[in-house]
Amino acid sequence: MFELLNSHYNYFAVMLLLGIGLYMLIESRNLVKKVIGMNIFQTGIFLFFITLAFRTGGNPPIIKEGGGPYVSPLPHVLILTAIVVGVSLTAVALALIIRIYTEYGTLDEDKLKQLYYD
Amino acid sequence: MIEHLPVLLVVLPIVGGAIPLAASLVSDRAGWPVATLTLVGQTGLAGLLAWTVSSSGTVSYAVGGFAAPYGIELVVDGLSAAVALLVAVISLGVLAYARKAGPHSGPFYGLYLLLVAGLTGMTVTGDVFNLYVFLEITGLAAYGLVASGRDASAAVAALKYLIIGTVGASLYLLGVGYLLAATGTLNMADLATKLGEMAAYDSTLVLTAFGLMVGGLTVKVALFPLHTWQPDAYANAPDTVSAFISALVSTVSAYALARLLFSVFTVDFLTAVPVARWALVGLACVSIVAGSALAVSQDSVQRMLAYSSVSQFGLVVAGFAIATPLAVVGATVHLLGHAVMKGGLFAATGVIERKTGATTVNGYAGMGSRVPVSAFAFAVLSLAMVGVPPAVGFVGKWYIVLGAVNAENWPVVAVLLASTLLTLAYFARLVERLYFAEATIHSKPDEAPVTDGSGQAVSFGMIAVVVIAAALAVVLTAAVPTLEHVLRETLIPVLNQ
Numbered sequence: 001m002f003e004l005l006n007s008h009y010n011y012f013a014v015m016l017l018l019g020i021g022l023y024m025l026i027e028s029r030n031l032v033k034k035v036i037g038m039n040i041f042q043t044g045i046f047l048f049f050i051t052l053a054f055r056t057g058g059n060p061p062i063i064k065e066g067g068g069p070y071v072s073p074l075p076h077v078l079i080l081t082a083i084v085v086g087v088s089l090t091a092v093a094l095a096l097i098i099r100i101y102t103e104y105g106t107l108d109e110d111k112l113k114q115l116y117y118d
Numbered sequence: 119m120i121e122h123l124p125v126l127l128v129v130l131p132i133v134g135g136a137i138p139l140a141a142s143l144v145s146d147r148a149g150w151p152v153a154t155l156t157l158v159g160q161t162g163l164a165g166l167l168a169w170t171v172s173s174s175g176t177v178s179y180a181v182g183g184f185a186a187p188y189g190i191e192l193v194v195d196g197l198s199a200a201v202a203l204l205v206a207v208i209s210l211g212v213l214a215y216a217r218k219a220g221p222h223s224g225p226f227y228g229l230y231l232l233l234v235a236g237l238t239g240m241t242v243t244g245d246v247f248n249l250y251v252f253l254e255i256t257g258l259a260a261y262g263l264v265a266s267g268r269d270a271s272a273a274v275a276a277l278k279y280l281i282i283g284t285v286g287a288s289l290y291l292l293g294v295g296y297l298l299a300a301t302g303t304l305n306m307a308d309l310a311t312k313l314g315e316m317a318a319y320d321s322t323l324v325l326t327a328f329g330l331m332v333g334g335l336t337v338k339v340a341l342f343p344l345h346t347w348q349p350d351a352y353a354n355a356p357d358t359v360s361a362f363i364s365a366l367v368s369t370v371s372a373y374a375l376a377r378l379l380f381s382v383f384t385v386d387f388l389t390a391v392p393v394a395r396w397a398l399v400g401l402a403c404v405s406i407v408a409g410s411a412l413a414v415s416q417d418s419v420q421r422m423l424a425y426s427s428v429s430q431f432g433l434v435v436a437g438f439a440i441a442t443p444l445a446v447v448g449a450t451v452h453l454l455g456h457a458v459m460k461g462g463l464f465a466a467t468g469v470i471e472r473k474t475g476a477t478t479v480n481g482y483a484g485m486g487s488r489v490p491v492s493a494f495a496f497a498v499l500s501l502a503m504v505g506v507p508p509a510v511g512f513v514g515k516w517y518i519v520l521g522a523v524n525a526e527n528w529p530v531v532a533v534l535l536a537s538t539l540l541t542l543a544y545f546a547r548l549v550e551r552l553y554f555a556e557a558t559i560h561s562k563p564d565e566a567p568v569t570d571g572s573g574q575a576v577s578f579g580m581i582a583v584v585v586i587a588a589a590l591a592v593v594l595t596a597a598v599p600t601l602e603h604v605l606r607e608t609l610i611p612v613l614n615q
Contacts, residue, residue, distance in 0.1 A: 052298065
């Protein structure tokens with residue numbers, strides 16, 4: 001068990017981030033914290049991709065620097081795109097939250113539900 | 119020029135969408151004409167592409183000249199050409215509705231065209247990560263459009279949609295990561311050959327990838343129990359947006375699900391791992407029954423229509439999961455037909471609400487004589503959705519049922535037949551109120567019709583959209599043989615039979 005933790009600690013970190021993010025997203029009543037949870041969840045996925053790319057003894061994927069094996073550059077590029085997507089999602093979510101706050105005067109999900117269904 | 123068609127189909131609405139956004143700094147009036155011009159062009163291009171595909175087969179395009187499997191490939195076959203054409207035609211049609219009804223702002227039309235770009239991108243792409251990017255573009259534009267209503271409840275609905283939709287898309291992305299780990303490629307065609315060779319179909323890695331990707335997409339398709347964002351989003355968005363997204367967003371997500379099933383995991387996977395097929399068919403059947411039951415219990419007509427979508431997409435996904443050529447043709451016909459019918463129904467609810475103020479099932483009582491044209495179109499569309507024979511709703515369901523019978527999948531046949539009765543249960547109730555019940559909302563002849571206080575009128579274009587949708591729901595049946603021919607040519611290699 002301890003050996004597994006030692007050799008695969010990055011995957012444990014991924015699972016931890018996914019779990020914390022999803023829990024916050026579901027459990028937190030505060031809308032802003034929900035969005036933070038969403039970000040942590042996505043960060044878990046980003047880390048998963050980056051950790052996939054690694055190989056022991058791999059060089060940076062630049063042809064000049066003395067030959068292979070290289071780490072895979074593809075996941076880095078994918079995650080660069082995914083980060084951009086994540087930032088835009090956060091921006092839209094926060095804009096919506098500002099609109100909700102100015103209208104209802106609360107960020108609490110339960111209070112909002114009462115106001116919303118009246 | 120002609121060989122760049124697939125990529126132009128995505129680039130055109132993005133470029134067109136930037137213009138109203140920039141012009142809104144000066145004036146909001148540029149939005150509608152620019153959007154119309156762009157979408158007329160888009161429809162032309164999509165038509166040309168569909169014609170090219172039907173006459174000379176699948177078109178593929180390497181973006182930026184990087185050949186697949188390393189570069190991003192766009193692939194247009196019969197199925198994607200039909201969906202791309204549907205997206206272009208419906209978005210052009212809804213514009214006629216938006217002229218009078220819609221939010222009149224430049225940014226609105228910018229988002230509208232961005233949504234068209236995202237949907238078209240999802241349709242033509244041949245790369246699983248590219249599909250994720252377009253899925254998120256579609257999502258972002260849809261969240262913005264839902265929130266574009268004046269009411270703050272629209273913002274609450276949009277935030278709910280955003281959070282659930284993002285989790286769905288993120289799960290899909292995680293699934294892409296598992297596939298990348300299993301095969302080292304992202305190109306759909308390349309994945310189809312490498313899955314099974316490099317990683318066994320029943321290995322944990324591939325199964326997890328399947329579960330995550332399909333799970334993520336079913337959130338976007340809004341199958342029960344992952345549909346919770348949908349009724350709020352459809353009911354609180356402005357009428358134009360409800361008609362637009364109810365017709366297209368779930369439709370294209372269901373298309374993406376089909377693409378994933380047939381072009382990435384392939385039918386061999388479904389055969390090798392029966393539990394995956396059963397899980398998907400089971401989910402679809404639960405969705406059919408639960409969606410209908412929830413629809414029957416709704417009071418608001420728009421929420422009822424939203425739950426009806428949950429049920430109808432259950433049908434479509436069941437057809438895809440059965441995966442015999444007949445069932446897949448049926449699911450595709452129902453997918454396209456449902457888009458026209460549901461978009462038309464939402465547009466009709468908008469017209470009826472503006473003219474009479476009626477939004478609930480009880481409020482619809484006696485409206486048959488107050489708004490004869492829209493009420494008739496609404497009734498025709500409802501019956502088409504139930505599957506009364508000459509309408510396109512019948513053909514789709516018929517093929518799906520025949521496919522299920524051929525596959526000797528009897529529980530599914532039972533659910534499919536029951537679903538027609540359930541659909542009848544909630545639509546017949548409405549049609550009965552429209553024509554055979556005493557009116558509950560009265561307005562004296564000398565008073566202006568009751569509207570929701572904003573005094574919005576109804577334009578000729580809005581009624582025309584509703585009527586054309588109703589006519590299409592019947593006439594499209596005539597186009598089914600052509601579609602079937604094109605689909606069979608594309609599908610037979612995919613389905614291995």
